[in-house]
Amino acid sequence: MKNDLLKKELKELQLRYKEVLLKATDNIFTSDSVSVIDEINIFWQQNKKLAQFVLKNYVKPYSTYAFTAATILDVEDLEHYPFVSLGQFHVWDDPIYKYAKMVGKTYNSQFDEKMKRQVIATIADNLKLLDIAEDIIYILPIRYLSNDNSELVYKMGMQVFLSLFQGDINFEEYKKSFYSIKDVKDALRPGIERNIIFIEYEDMSIDFETRFSTYKSTTSLPLPESSSDAQIFWFAIFSYLSQASDILLMCTEYQLNPYIRFDVAFKYILILAGNFHEHKEIQEIIFKSAIAHILHRTFDKSKVKHIDFKRYYKTVQKVNFDERLFFELKRQGITMDNPNIKLTTDIINNLFYSIFQDIV
Numbered sequence: 001m002k003n004d005l006l007k008k009e010l011k012e013l014q015l016r017y018k019e020v021l022l023k024a025t026d027n028i029f030t031s032d033s034v035s036v037i038d039e040i041n042i043f044w045q046q047n048k049k050l051a052q053f054v055l056k057n058y059v060k061p062y063s064t065y066a067f068t069a070a071t072i073l074d075v076e077d078l079e080h081y082p083f084v085s086l087g088q089f090h091v092w093d094d095p096i097y098k099y100a101k102m103v104g105k106t107y108n109s110q111f112d113e114k115m116k117r118q119v120i121a122t123i124a125d126n127l128k129l130l131d132i133a134e135d136i137i138y139i140l141p142i143r144y145l146s147n148d149n150s151e152l153v154y155k156m157g158m159q160v161f162l163s164l165f166q167g168d169i170n171f172e173e174y175k176k177s178f179y180s181i182k183d184v185k186d187a188l189r190p191g192i193e194r195n196i197i198f199i200e201y202e203d204m205s206i207d208f209e210t211r212f213s214t215y216k217s218t219t220s221l222p223l224p225e226s227s228s229d230a231q232i233f234w235f236a237i238f239s240y241l242s243q244a245s246d247i248l249l250m251c252t253e254y255q256l257n258p259y260i261r262f263d264v265a266f267k268y269i270l271i272l273a274g275n276f277h278e279h280k281e282i283q284e285i286i287f288k289s290a291i292a293h294i295l296h297r298t299f300d301k302s303k304v305k306h307i308d309f310k311r312y313y314k315t316v317q318k319v320n321f322d323e324r325l326f327f328e329l330k331r332q333g334i335t336m337d338n339p340n341i342k343l344t345t346d347i348i349n350n351l352f353y354s355i356f357q358d359i360v
Helices: 004-028 034-044 048-057 098-101 109-132 151-164 171-177 181-187 206-217 230-253 264-275 280-298 309-318 321-329 341-359
Strands: 064-069 089-091 137-140 258-261
Touching: 004 034, 004 048, 004 109, 004 137, 034 048, 034 098, 034 341, 048 137, 064 230, 098 171, 151 171, 151 230, 151 264, 171 230, 181 206, 181 230, 206 230, 206 264, 230 264, 230 280, 230 341, 258 264, 258 280, 280 321, 280 341, 309 321, 309 341, 321 341
Parallel strands: 064 089, 064 258, 089 137
Antiparallel strands: none
């Protein structure tokens, strides 16, 4: 009974959010874009308690997957199909509120314009998602709904960032001692540069300095043009580490599993994992996130482009795809401490093969 009432309230919440997004779409080109974004934020401020209650009480712990660390959940690219293959409840971690904090508050007008364009793209994709995945994928700004962990996130990110370097340095020493990317590389722990990734689909066989130079030349940054390479390096790596820390804290607070498409974000989650060997709950979150990431990368979207989404969803739920996958992984001895990417990929592909046979 309680779940039926919650589901009804959640459905109504999504319909009201759709109205807000439609209004924003009509006004964003004729009004001040910042004020349009503010209207979206006001909506979530007014509905914060309901959204928090849903996340904490609607389903049992760790049966929800949250699609996070992304600018959009790309419906046109069929990303909603692999996403709903795991878990019982599915939430898109809407990032629009976060963009509102950035627009107009940086040193880079080009970056501000990029954020405005991103807001428009995210609104458009959110509307598609609300139509196509109604009552299956819910849109909630989970990180906005989470506790303010900014101090802890900063501490975790900075601790891991400084641990990349030889010796026992603090951030003040870093700012005083390093200027060029060569300064940074020379001070890194031996071999650690091979684990540092800057952009998606990065060729890790290319030398560290060239990879950094590519990042710098292809990324709009909210930094002054006079920023040194050492400042840009800190901003890039600390931002990734902070995002990873924020995701882990969010997921432990609401007992969610993070579904991370973005390869860079996922790799920094793995870097953080080394600090939580004794924390069973976080290890389990990271393991499920790793399986979800492999599934996303493995998923053959050409197999579902002619399959109705709701039919696909009902099928994966009916055959208990999630339970069957993790049962087989356990049977094969695959764990966080004993990973096997090839075997995991084979298991996922074999399970999908049997499902597609049933659907088609």
